[in-house]
Amino acid sequence: MDTSYEETKHFEMNKNYEEIKNLIESKGKFGSLPGCEISKRILEQLGHPEGGLPLIHVAGTNGKGSVSAFLCSILKEAGLKVGMFTSPHLVDFRERIQINRELISKEDFTRLGKWLLKQDFGIKPAMSDYCLAMALLYFKEQKCDAVILETGLGGKLDSTNAAGIPVVSVITKIGLDHMAILGDTLEKIAGEKAGIIKTGTRLVCESQEPEVEAVFYQKAQEVHVKSIQIIEQNEIMIKDQQSFSAYGYEDLTLKMLGLHQFENATAAILAAEAFWEEMQEEYTAESRYKLELAVRKGLEQAEWA
Numbered sequence: 296m297d298t299s300y301e302e303t304k305h306f307e308m309n310k311n312y313e314e315i316k317n318l319i320e321s322k323g324k325f326g327s328l329p330g331c332e333i334s335k336r337i338l339e340q341l342g343h344p345e346g347g348l349p350l351i352h353v354a355g356t357n358g359k360g361s362v363s364a365f366l367c368s369i370l371k372e373a374g375l376k377v378g379m380f381t382s383p384h385l386v387d388f389r390e391r392i393q394i395n396r397e398l399i400s401k402e403d404f405t406r407l408g409k410w411l412l413k414q415d416f417g418i419k420p421a422m423s424d425y426c427l428a429m430a431l432l433y434f435k436e437q438k439c440d441a442v443i444l445e446t447g448l449g450g451k452l453d454s455t456n457a458a459g460i461p462v463v464s465v466i467t468k469i470g471l472d473h474m475a476i477l478g479d480t481l482e483k484i485a486g487e488k489a490g491i492i493k494t495g496t497r498l499v500c501e502s503q504e505p506e507v508e509a510v511f512y513q514k515a516q517e518v519h520v521k522s523i524q525i526i527e528q529n530e531i532m533i534k535d536q537q538s539f540s541a542y543g544y545e546d547l548t549l550k551m552l553g554l555h556q557f558e559n560a561t562a563a564i565l566a567a568e569a570f571w572e573e574m575q576e577e578y579t580a581e582s583r584y585k586l587e588l589a590v591r592k593g594l595e596q597a598e599w600a
Contacts, residue, residue: 309401311405311409312401312402312404312405315404315405315408315409315412316388316404316408318408318412319408319412319422319425319426320388320422321422322419322420322421322422322424322425323421323422324421324422324423325421326418326419326420326421326424327418327419328418330451330452330453330456331451331452331453331454331455331456331457332457333416333418333419333420333421333424333454334420334423334424334427334428334454334455334456334457334458335457336416336417336418337416337418337420337424337428337457338428338431338457338458340414340416341428341432343459344428344431344432344434344435345431345435345458345459346459347435348378348431348434348435348439348442349440349441349442349462349570349573349574350441350442350443350444350458350459350460350461350462351366351441351442351443351444351461351462351463351464351465351566351570352444352446352455352456352458352461352463352464352465352491352496353366353443353444353445353446353464353465353466353467354445354446354449354450354453354464354465354466354467354488354490354491355446355465355466355467355468355469355488355501356467356468356469356470356471356484356488357467357468357470357555358467358468358501358555358558358559358562359381359445359446359467360381360445360599361551361555361556361559361560361599362465362467362559362562362563362566363379363381363443363445363599364396364551364597364598364599365559365560365562365563365564365593365594365597366443366465366563366566366567367379367393367395367396367443367597368396368593368594368596368597369563369564369567369586369589369590369593369594369597370440370441370567370570370589370593371395371396371593372588372589372590372592372593372596373567373571373585373586373589373593374585374589375440375441376394376395376437376438376439376440376441377394377395377439377440377441377442377443378392378393378394378430378433378434378437378439378441378442378443379392379393379394379396379442379443379445380392380426380427380430380431380434380442380443380444380445380455381393381443381445382423382426382445382447383447385600386600389401389404391426391430392404392426392429392430392433394433394434394437394439399429399433403433404429407429407432407433408425408429411425411428411429411432412425421454423447423453423454424454427444427454427455427457427458431458441570441574444458444461446488446491449484449487449488449490450466450487450488450489450490450491451486451487451488451489451490451491452487452490453490453491455491456490456491460493460494460495460496461491461493461496462496462497462569462570462573462574463496463497463498463499463566463569463570463573464491464492464493464496464497464498464499464520465498465499465500465562465563465566466488466489466491466492466498466499466500466501466511467501467559467562468501468502468503468555468558469481469484469485469488469503469504469507470484471484481504481506481507482506482507482510485503485506485507485510485511486510486514489510489511489514492511492514492515492518492520493518493520494518494519494520495519495520495521496520496521497520497521497522497523497524497569497570497573498511498515498520498522498523498524499524499526499562499565499566499569500523500524500525500526500562501525501526501558501559501561501562502525502526502527502528502558503525508525511523511525522569524565524569526558526561526562526565528558530542530561531557531558531561533554533557534546536552537549537550537552539557539560541557541560541561541564542561542564542565544564544587544590544591547560547590547591547594548591548594548595549594549595549597550595550596550597550598551597551598551599560594560597563594564590564594567586567589567590567593568586571586
């Protein structure tokens with residue numbers, strides 16, 4: 296039986312996608328310059344695709360993916376078009392770039408990836424630099440109302456830190472991770488994660504060890520953030536395995552299981568509130584009520600593998 300045109304087209308698309316994905320993956324974890332310098336240069340040469348995109352930057356050791364998923368779901372329910380950049384992926388490489396939890400299409404991934412690989416940036420980008428550039432180009436093309444950027448490693452040196460000043464910065468639980476790169480104490484690791492705290496942002500942090508909290512407060516004061524809110528455990532009232540109340544929200548329900556998800560969800564609530572307030576021309580009772588409904592429905596529907 297002859298292969299149909301559509302089957303041939305589909306086969307060629309998958310083949311092209313796999314080739315581009317493999318080429319990007321082959322670039323490795325580290326480029327020719329330290330930290331986020333490569334992404335800074337790339338974004339500058341691309342005309343700053345991040346410009347005009349309202350950003351929420353998420354860093355931390357544990358819970359980044361869950362907080363990002365909660366946030367995306369809440370803001371989507373509030374009527375926004377939400378881009379989300381995460382790493383690593385679990386099954387499909389395209390998980391790294393999503394809009395309203397829909398993966399970037401293979402066609403768009405291939406088109407943007409092929410174009411980026413042809414560019415001569417005068418430096419050697421790493422895989423993360425290509426992925427970030429692709430994500431921001433895609434989010435700009437698709438006119439996203441909000442973009443959630445999850446750090447891959449650390450904060451200060453992560454490629455996502457090249458994307459400018461976020462509307463809101465979120466830092467989840469800090470623990471001992473990547474100690475060979477980030478440092479061998481909680482204070483040193485917190486110092487690296489605090490690299491996403493910038494002048495003019497609003498900062499939301501999960502509860503931390505005292506020495507970590509001190510690092511974040513000091514950095515926030517140094518750069519003059521607009522506000523800082525660190526979650527207090529006594530503000531979270533757990534009802535059962537899937538429901539809780541926090542910060543004025545009563546009887547919220549989660550699909551995701553685990554006691555740690557209650558604080559992750561609370562961080563997402565506070566970040567969504569901060570973002571919503573910043574993006575509203577007038578923060579009215581009506582807009583507040585719209586967000587409250589979005590929080591409730593968004594948390595109920597949020598999933599993260």
